[in-house]
Amino acid sequence: MIIADTLLQGILMGLLFALVALGLTVIFGVMDIVNFAHGEFLMIGMYTVYWTSLLLGVDPLLVLPASAIVGVLLGLASYYWLIKYLLRGPAIAQLLGTFGLMLFLRYLVMFLFGIDYRIIQKGLLVGKSLAIGPFIFDWTKLAAAMLSLIAFAFVYYFLHKTKIGKGLRATAVNREAASYMGIRTDRMNALAWAIGGGTAGVAGGLLVNFYYAFPTVGLLFVMIAFACVALGGFGSIKGAFFAGLLVGVIEMLFPIFGSLIGSSFLGPHFKFTVVYLTYFIIVVFRPQGLFGWKH
Amino acid sequence: MKDAFDFSDFSRAERIGLLIFSLFLIIFPWIGASSFLKAVMIQFLLFSLFGMGWNSIGGYGGQVELGQAQYVGIGAYTVALMMVWWKVPFWLSMPLGVLIAVGYSCIIGYPLFRLRGHYFAIATICTSLVLKDIFENWKLVGAAKGVELPIHEHPDFLYMQFKSDTYYFIVALFYVALFYMNRFRRSKLGYQLRMIKDDEEAAESLGIDLRWCKIKAYATAAAFVAVGGGFMAVYNLYVDPASVMDLDLSIKIALMAMLGGTASLWGPVIGAGFLVPLDRFLGSWLGGHKGFIGLDFMIYSLLIMAVSAYQPRGIWGIVQQFFRGRT
C-alpha cells in the first residue's frame, strides 16, 4: 500500500521532470547542443508566474501562459544572440557558451531580485489536498502533473502533426537533407530553442506553486533533467517522457525501500545518488539510453 | 626526460614569454604585494595545476570531463586523513593519494570510456556527485563535517605547513606539472591522443587501442588534480566534501582550461590567469558586502560567453590570432 502510494507520488513528480527534460532533448536532437542554461529557463519561469500572479492579483494557474511566453522569448533570445554564434565553433566552445549563459541568467536574477526565497502563497489550489481512498495528494502537484501531461501532449502533437513540427524533426534526423528540401535550418534551430525555453518556463510556472523560487534553483533541476534526457536517449521525446517518470519513481521509492528493509545507511540522503548511479549503469550498458537513436 | 625541458618547438616569442613569466614568478614575493594578491597568486597557480591536468583528457584527449573534483577530493582526503589518523607526513600521503586517484580513475574509466561527447560529460558529473554524496554521509571520513588538520609550528617540511612560504611550494608543483605536460604532449601517448582526436577510425586501423589511451590520459588528469588536492589540504588545513568535491569545482577547472584554450600547453595557465583574479577581485570589489549581489558573476559570465562565441579556441586562440594578423 505504501508502495502504491509512493509510486503514484513518483509519477506525479516524474511528469514534471519529463516536461523539463523535453525541452532539453528537443534542443539536443536538433543541433547537438546540451543546454546548461535549461535550469535557468525553468527558474525564470518560476519568477514570472510568481511576480505576475502577485502584481496582477490573479490565480497563479491562470498566469501560466505568461511563463510559457517568457520562456519562448528567452529561448529565442538565447538562440539569436548567442547560440547561433556558438554553432560555428567546436563542441567545447558550445559547452562553454551555454555554461556562461547559465551563470549569466542565474546572477542576473540574483542581482535584480535578491536571494530571497519565494513561493506562491495565494491561489485556488494552494495548500489543499485531495483524498482518493487511502491516498492523499497535494492539489498543486496534481495540477502540475496534469498540466505537464497536457503540455507534453501539445508539443508531441505539434512535432508530429504539424508541418513545421515535422520540419523540425526532419532537421533533427538529417540537417543537410532537410535543408535541401527547403527547410531552413536556422529557423528550425530557433524553433527548437523556443520549444526548449517555453517548456522549461511552463514547468517552472507549475513548480513555483509548491516549491521555492530562488536564483540557484535551476542547478538542482538541470541535473535531474540531464539524467532524464540521457536515460531516455538524447533526442528522443518518448525517451524523455519515460525517463522522467522513471526518475520520479526511483527518487520517491528509494528512501521507502531503505526504511522497509530497516537500513539507516540507505536513506533519503542518497535518493539522488541512486538516480545518478542508475543513469551511469544504463548508459554504460546501453549507451544510447532507452530510446535514443542519436549517439 | 630530456623531452620535458625541450621547448624548442615553440615560437621564439612563446619561449621568451615563458622566461619572463618564470622570472616574475620567482621575484613575486619580493615586490611587496598585498597578502590578498599573494593569496590570489597561489590560487592561480593551483588552478593552473588543475587545468593542466584536465587538459590531458579534456584537451589532448578530446573528451570534455566535468567530474575532476572527485580526484581533488581523493587527494585531499588521503593527505588529511593519513595525517590525522596516523601522523603520516605529506611526502608519503600525497603519492598514496595520487595512487588511489589513478587507481580509481582506471576502474571507473573502463566503463566510462564506452561513452562519448555529451553522454560522457554528464556521466563524469554523475560519478563525481555520487562520490561526493558518499563522502558526505560516511562517518569514517567525517561525513559532512570534514577533517581538520592540526596546526604545526612552521616551517614544517614534513607536513608542508608554512606561514607565508607556501608560495614557493606551489610554484615548484606548478613547474613539475608544466614540465610533465611538456613531455606528455610529445610522448607517444600524446601523439596517439592527437591522432584519435583527429580521426578515430584511422587511429584504430593503425592498431591504437582507443580506450586504453583515453584511460591513460584520464589517469594522468586524475594524478595531477590529486596532487592539487593534497596541496589544498595542507594549505587550508580543512577538507570537507563541499570544498574539495563539489561540482562547482569541477566546472571551474574545466572552464578555465576551456577558456584559456585546450590542447595547448599554455591554455590552462592563461585561463586560470584570467578567471582566478577576475573571480577574486570582482568578488571583493563588487561582492555581496557592497550590496551588489551577483554583479561580479554577471561580468564573469559575459566574458565566458563572449570568448566562446568569438574565439572558440579560447584566449590563447585570440592571442595567436593577434600575432598572426587576421585569420
Place this chain on the structure above:
Amino acid sequence: MKGKRLFLYLVVFLSVLMLTPMLFAAEKDIKIGVLYPLSGSLAGIGRDLQRAAELTVDIVNNKTPGVDIPMAQWGGIPSLGGAKIKLIFADHRGEPDRGADLAKRLILDDKVVGLMGAYNSAVTKTVSAVAERYGIPLINDSSTSPDLTNRGFKWFWRTTPHDDYFNKDLFELLKGLTEGKVKGVKAIPKNELKNLAYVCENTEWGSSVAKSIEGFAKEYGFATSKGMLYNANSPDLTSEAKALLAAKPDAMLFASYLSDSLLMIRTLKGMKAHTKFFWGQDAGFEMADFAKTLGTDIDGVLTRTVFIATLTKVKKVAGQVNGLYKQKYGDDLTGATARAVVGVQTWAYVLNKAASTDPKAIQKACNEINIPASDLVMPWAGVKFDATGQNILGRGLIGQYQKTKEGTIDLEIVYPFEFATANFIYPFPGWD
C-alpha cells in the same frame, strides 16, 4: 574585430582598476574584520547579520540616548581616547578556502586588530586557523558547532552557546513536560512521550545536531525510533516525510534550513501529520520568513532560539535595541541577529578593557572579560569565557509559535520555565 578590441581593452581596464588597492579608514579608527556569507545561499542571513552588526557599532561609536547599556553613552572606546570602531566586512560565500584567504587579507593588508564571524561553522574553522596562526583574536558570534571550542586554540572565543547546550535545553523541556514543570500543562505520563524521531539536514550542522540528540536521548531515557539525514537541497521531501510518519513518533525533531523547513512543513501538512511535540533546532525555524510564509500553519511549532522579540516584554534593553533595529530595517531581532549585536558589543567591551590594540593585550582582556547580564539584550547570565574560549554564561530559549486573537502568529517563550510568557500548547495541534 573592432568590437573584440574594445572588449579586450575594457577587460584590461577593469582588471587594472581592481588591482589598485583601496584605502579608506581614518588613522584613529580601530578596524575589525567581519566575515559573513553575504552572497550565495545564506546571503539572507548574512545581510541581516551585517545590519545588526552595523547598528551595534553605531550605538557604540555615537552617543545613543534611550538605550540603557553603558556602551551606548561611550561615543567610541573610552580607554582608547574615544577611537571609533570600524567594521570591515568580507563576503566568504560559504566557502572555507575563500574565508581563509579573506581572513589573511584582513589581517595582513587591512591590518585589523581582530576578527568576528563567520556564521558557517565550516568557514569559521578555516578562518580561526588563520587567526590562530597569526595571533589575531577572533570572536565568534554565531557558529554553534561544538567542535570549534575543542581544538585548544588560544585566539578563539565564542559568545554564543553551542549546539550541545541547546540540545540539552530540548531534553530539559521534554523532561519538564513529564514532570509538570511546564506552564499551563499538567504532567504528561512518561510512556506517552517516549518515542522521538529526528530529521536533520545532512551537512556539518545537521549531522552534529543528530549525533547530539542521540546522545542526550540515551542520557534522558528516551528512545529514538527513527533518525534521518536528508539533503537540504532536495526539491521534494515527500518520501522523507512519509518515512517519518511511518514511525509514528511522539515527538518530531528537526534541524533544517529555511527552504527545506518550509517544504517539510507544507508536505507534512498535506499529509495531515499527527504528533504530540514538534520542534526545530533554530536556523530555518527561527527566521522571519518562516512565520511570514507559513502563517497560522505553524501554531504549536517549537523552535530553539536565543532571542525572541517577546523578550522585549521582560528585558528593557532588549526592547530598546530591538526598537532601533525595527525602526531601521522593519524586522524584529532574531536569534541570529541578536548574537551579532552581542558579538560587536563584546568586542567593544574587550577593547575598552584592554585599553590597547596590541593582540596580546586583547587576548588577556578576552580571557578576563565579564559582561554583566543587565548589559546584554540576551537573557543570558553574562559573557565570560572558560579556558576553551566558550562563553559559559550563555543559554538558549525555546519558543513556541502561537496563534494570537487577531489571527496572526507570535513566538512565545516556553523555556526556561521561569521566563515563560504564555501557556504551552500540548499536544501539537496538527493540521486537520
